[in-house]
Amino acid sequence: MKLQVRYFAALRERIGRSEETVDVPESVATVSDLRRALIARGEPWTSAFAETRRVRAAVDQVMAGDDAPLREGVEVAFFPPVTGG
Amino acid sequence: MVVRVQREEFDVGAEIAKLRADPRVGAVASFVGVVRDVNDDAAVAAMTLEHYPGMTEKSLEAIVEQARSRWNVYEILVIHRIGELRPTDPIVLVIVTSAHRGDAFAACQFVMDYLKTDAPFWKKEATPEGARWVEARDSDDAARERWEDK
Numbered sequence: 001m002k003l004q005v006r007y008f009a010a011l012r013e014r015i016g017r018s019e020e021t022v023d024v025p026e027s028v029a030t031v032s033d034l035r036r037a038l039i040a041r042g043e044p045w046t047s048a049f050a051e052t053r054r055v056r057a058a059v060d061q062v063m064a065g066d067d068a069p070l071r072e073g074v075e076v077a078f079f080p081p082v083t084g085g
Numbered sequence: 086m087v088v089r090v091q092r093e094e095f096d097v098g099a100e101i102a103k104l105r106a107d108p109r110v111g112a113v114a115s116f117v118g119v120v121r122d123v124n125d126d127a128a129v130a131a132m133t134l135e136h137y138p139g140m141t142e143k144s145l146e147a148i149v150e151q152a153r154s155r156w157n158v159y160e161i162l163v164i165h166r167i168g169e170l171r172p173t174d175p176i177v178l179v180i181v182t183s184a185h186r187g188d189a190f191a192a193c194q195f196v197m198d199y200l201k202t203d204a205p206f207w208k209k210e211a212t213p214e215g216a217r218w219v220e221a222r223d224s225d226d227a228a229r230e231r232w233e234d235k
Contacts, residue, residue, distance in 0.1 A: 084176075
């Protein structure tokens with residue numbers, strides 16, 4: 001299953017890229033499954049996720065919790081808590 | 086267009102003038118967020134605002150729709166700047182028009198409180214010790230939660 005993954009702010013800098021297409025097995029069904037799969041790849045994902053406090057996620061540009069389901073072709077973004085305004 | 090994300094500075098007076106041209110309007114509430122020269126005890130020379138194009142606009146539009154459903158308002162305008170900003174530069178503008186002040190004040194504060202926790206913007210500050218990402222504040226989550234049990 002192919003997903004588009006995007007990173008923002010401190011997470012983007014630590015990972016060294018702003019987006020990538022990832023191919024994951026069907027067992028990666030939720031946002032938290034994907035987070036675990038990325039961390040399991042090793043560096044830089046392991047440190048980036050560990051060092052960024054409270055990483056948030058969005059699925060198809062809507063804020064999403066850990067249990068949010070994934071399907072082929074969705075855009076999943078990971079980022080630190082927002083600080084606009 | 087009720088939501089704008091832009092690099093350029095905005096003209097508060099001109100925006101208010103446009104919105105109060107509606108003769109039903111009896112109240113205009115506005116908020117302007119400004120870059121401070123100090124944050125968490127460090128001098129701030131400049132800051133860069135990053136955002137998530139597409140999601141930013143969607144999330145701001147969703148916040149505006151929620152405010153419209155809770156209060157009797159005529160128009161809500163949100164302008165948020167991105168890119169490099171310096172102390173005293175305006176970052177964000179919210180304007181709400183309504184017949185009476187109560188709805189305008191409340192909706193304006195609601196939009197700002199939700200924007201602080203839900204809109205995907207991130208600030209990076211330039212300080213004498215180097216650049217650093219601004220940390221989210223727990224007080225912002227608390228400000229948003231106030232509206233949830235009302």
